[in-house]
Every structure is written in C-alpha cells, then in structure tokens.
Amino acid sequence: MxxxxxxxxxxxxxxxxxxxxxxxxxxxxxxxxxxxxxxxxxxxxxxxxxxxxxxxxxxxxxxxxxxxxxxxxxxxxxxxxxxxxxxxxxxxxxxxxxxxxxxxxxxxxxxxxxxxxxxxxxxxxxxxxxxxxxxxxxxxxxxxxxxxxxxxxxxxxxxxxxAGKEFIRKPKEDVEYLYEKFNIPRDKKILLYVGNLLPHKNLNGLLDGFAQMKGKEDCRLVLVGKAFAGRTNATKESDLGIADLTIHAGMVSQDDLVNLYNLADLFVLPSLYEGFGLPVLEAFACGTPVACSNTSSLPEVGGDVATYFDPKDPSSVAQALEKSIDSKGMFDDKIDAWVSQFxxxxxxxxxxxxxxxxxxx
Incomplete structure (x- = not known):
C-alpha cells in the first residue's frame, strides 16, 4: 500500500x-x-x-x-x-x-x-x-x-x-409550505433561477426570454439569491411587463433551496459562462428538468439530459422554456443515470x- x-x-x-x-x-x-x-x-x-x-x-x-x-x-x-x-x-x-x-x-x-x-x-x-x-x-x-x-x-x-447528498427528490407534501412562504400561486408552473446579478450570469437574458415565452401568464419565475432580497420593484421586470409574474425570494436556507428545486417545474441557468455549473446537477438530483445555456462547460454538465438555448437570443430562451416547462417526471430514469456519474x-x-x-x- x-x-x-x-x-x-x-x-x-x-x-x-x-x-x-x-x-x-x-x-x-x-x-x-x-x-x-x-x-x-x-x-x-x-x-x-x-x-x-x-x-x-x-x-x-x-x-x-x-x-x-x-x-x-x-x-x-x-x-x-x-x-x-x-x-x-x-x-x-x-x-x-x-x-x-x-x-x-x-x-x-x-x-x-x-x-x-x-x-x-x-x-x-x-x-x-x-x-x-x-x-x-x-x-x-x-x-x-x-x-x-x-x-x-x-x-x-x-x-x-x-451535487451534495442533501439534494434529493421529496414528496410534494413536504415542499408545499413554500407556496405560502414565498407567495407562489398554487395553480401556476414554476420556473426557478438560483444565482446573483453578476453580468456573466445573464439574468437580463433570462428576463427577456421569459417575457417572450408563450403561456408565461400560467407561470411564475422565482428568483433565488441574496441579490433578490427586497428587490420587489425591479425596473427590468416592469419594463418587460412581467413584474407580476416574477417572485423575488431572496436568500434562502439550504433546506428551502432543496425544497424549491423540488417544487419547481423547471430550473433555468442562462449564464454566458460557467466553469462547471453546479446548480444544473442540484436541480437534476431533485428530479427537476433543466434549461440552460449552450455555452462553456454547461453542455458537459447537462449532457443530453438538459435543454439548451442561446443565452444571447431571447427567442431561443423562450423556445427552450416552452419546450421544457411541462417535462417534469418524463425523463426521471435518464436524469438519475446521468447524476449518478457525479x-x-x-x-x-x-x-x-x-x-x-x-x-x-
């Protein structure tokens, strides 16, 4: 030895x-x-x-x-x-x-x-x-x-x-408290973004794409991260006409983060550049499909399981969101097999x- x-x-x-x-x-x-x-x-x-x-x-x-x-x-x-x-x-x-x-x-x-x-x-x-x-x-x-x-x-x-071992699938009843905690309507599909406002994270690209998404009125975009604490009147959302469709959850606990991944119908990562992209695996580990940029390392992390878009093209973002929003539960075996490699x-x-x-x- x-x-x-x-x-x-x-x-x-x-x-x-x-x-x-x-x-x-x-x-x-x-x-x-x-x-x-x-x-x-x-x-x-x-x-x-x-x-x-x-x-x-x-x-x-x-x-x-x-x-x-x-x-x-x-x-x-x-x-x-x-x-x-x-x-x-x-x-x-x-x-x-x-x-x-x-x-x-x-x-x-x-x-x-x-x-x-x-x-x-x-x-x-x-x-x-x-x-x-x-x-x-x-x-x-x-x-x-x-x-x-x-x-x-x-x-x-x-x-x-x-992804950490805390990122696991959970029963719906274990995460439903989040509807009240973050004022999320129960009858809407949930798109989740976790991150910050650094320029390369490209939040504006996501907002532009969400604004062009067909059926966005039946969805809510939940933004998680320290940058969104108290950001209830963001100019960008108002200008795009999606202020009422956007929820700023702010900084959340690790337990709430895991549960939000579980509650979400789709996780979205619009970054222009990532060295890896851990949130992609975290979302997958919670059984949630992912739509993310086709740039840098993200295709390596998402494999053929994620749905990809051009982060600089709002129409590409919108199409990916439309394609993926109803896919939760459809590819569980494929997702599990992919995540098990990491x-x-x-x-x-x-x-x-x-x-x-x-x-x-």
Whole structure:
C-alpha cells in the first residue's frame, strides 16, 4: 500500500458559496492533514488534524504578505492544494491548483478596472508556470487555459464536481409550505433561477426570454439569491411587463433551496459562462428538468439530459422554456443515470490520487 502524502489546503473560502461548497466536501473526504484558514470555521472539520490560522482577504497583496509561509514550512507538507487561482507567490513547495473558470479573462469587460484584469491575467499565467498540477472542473476550462496561455495539457487534470447528498427528490407534501412562504400561486408552473446579478450570469437574458415565452401568464419565475432580497420593484421586470409574474425570494436556507428545486417545474441557468455549473446537477438530483445555456462547460454538465438555448437570443430562451416547462417526471430514469456519474467521493478520491502523484508517493 502506497504511503499517503501529507496534503495541506488553503481553506479560507470554506464558508462561501461556489468554491466554498467544493472545499467543504473536500475537507471531509480528501484526507488533508493541514488546513489554512479561520480556526473557528475549520473547527467544523475534525477530519483535518492540523489547523494553521490564516485570516486574510482574497486577492491582492495583503494575502501574499499574510500567508503563513514559515508555519507551513515547519509542517513540511508534501503538497499544498490551492482551491482557487490566488496562489501564494513566494511558496516554494509542491503545489496543485484548482482553476474553476477564467471568467475574468473571457469577459474582461465585466471587471471593475483594467488593474483587476491585469491582476488576473498575471495570476493565471503564474499558475500555469508554477503549479505542479492544475485541476479543472471541465474540458471548457482546460481549453481556455490552452487558448489564453498555451498551457501544458500534460499537467492539467479534470476532476468533476457533484451535487451534495442533501439534494434529493421529496414528496410534494413536504415542499408545499413554500407556496405560502414565498407567495407562489398554487395553480401556476414554476420556473426557478438560483444565482446573483453578476453580468456573466445573464439574468437580463433570462428576463427577456421569459417575457417572450408563450403561456408565461400560467407561470411564475422565482428568483433565488441574496441579490433578490427586497428587490420587489425591479425596473427590468416592469419594463418587460412581467413584474407580476416574477417572485423575488431572496436568500434562502439550504433546506428551502432543496425544497424549491423540488417544487419547481423547471430550473433555468442562462449564464454566458460557467466553469462547471453546479446548480444544473442540484436541480437534476431533485428530479427537476433543466434549461440552460449552450455555452462553456454547461453542455458537459447537462449532457443530453438538459435543454439548451442561446443565452444571447431571447427567442431561443423562450423556445427552450416552452419546450421544457411541462417535462417534469418524463425523463426521471435518464436524469438519475446521468447524476449518478457525479459524486463528491469520486472527486475527493481523484484529488488524493493527484496529490500522491505530485508528491511522488
């Protein structure tokens, strides 16, 4: 039996959505020996025996200056796993780095300044040169690394993500309380969007498509996420004449999120770009069909189970919504077979194997 490498991880983002979800699952299953981050947050993960305090913002020079180089060096890890692009520039040990997406390079016009663009342009270049192994969630991100940096494909490995075990099918009676909680009419079909207002998420594209959808009067578009809290008089919805057909649920608990996936007749993801697209698998795991963009990684995650549209063409969005809104329950076996290929245990096992290769164990 091969010796397990001593793996450390920068876990500062553990409490965030997206990358934080990945870190939460990896901390439990990969077999890390050291985690860097907030000791209070890391206390929830006894699977990792050693915690090194590292409380610093993400991105910028402060995290570089505050990185616990000396403390980590004393622990002598075989490999350091950086689960995002913000690598410690002065670390000299072996590193494997997860790059989830290159949104900042694909859509630089969405960044607040040229300086931010230059920062990400440099940091991705540094990862390509410095990392012993680069881990991506999709072929799409791998192709982007090659396109922008002519990255060495021999050191890029794809490790798939998965929906959490809490995302399961539930009986109708267990989720009906949501009608009253979010003022959703019981006699309407429900389209669900989960996300934020970042430009590449393309919410406006979804609203334009929904406004053109035939039969939209028999539907309600439920928008979930922090950005929608208190957003009851959004100008865009009013201008399109769909204000009365749109429900802003705001931030919801994890239980409510799972139940909303179950309650929905269709989940919609209109993003211009995704490095993976976890909500697609989350919706599938709850038995809900998906209509999503035909861009970036989404066809990899949705396979031949999802319905696709051109996110920049409102008529394409509308047609996909019309085609899919009545499909719930029609392809359950196909959905289950597809989702079963994605598990966090498999993701963790592959990360551990990669770390062993990098460490030479």
């Amino acid at each position: 091969k010796e397990m490498p001593k793996i450390a991880i920068d876990a500062r983002m553990v409490s965030r959505s997206g990358i934080g979800t990945c870190i939460q699952h990896w901390l439990k299953d990969v077999g890390y020996k050291i985690a860097l981050g907030d000791p209070k947050e890391l206390a929830e993960y006894p699977e990792v025996p050693k915690h090194i305090p590292f409380i610093s913002g993400i991105y910028g020079y402060k995290e570089q200056l505050n990185f616990p180089y000396c403390k980590l060096r004393r622990e002598k890890p075989d490999v350091l796993h950086i689960p995002h692009c913000n690598v410690p520039l002065f670390y000299r040990g072996k590193m494997m780095v997860t790059i989830h997406d290159l949104t900042h390079l694909v859509y630089p016009e969405f960044l607040p300044s040229k300086i931010v663009h230059l920062y990400f342009k440099f940091i991705f270049w540094f990862v390509c040169k410095r990392a012993n192994r680069i881990i991506v969630d999709s072929e799409s991100t791998k192709n982007d690394l090659v396109r922008f940096y002519n990255a060495d494909t021999s050191k890029i490995t794809k490790v798939l993500l998965a 598990t966090w245990e498999k993701s963790a096992r592959e990360l551990a194997e990669i770390a062993a290769e990098v460490a030479g164990k």
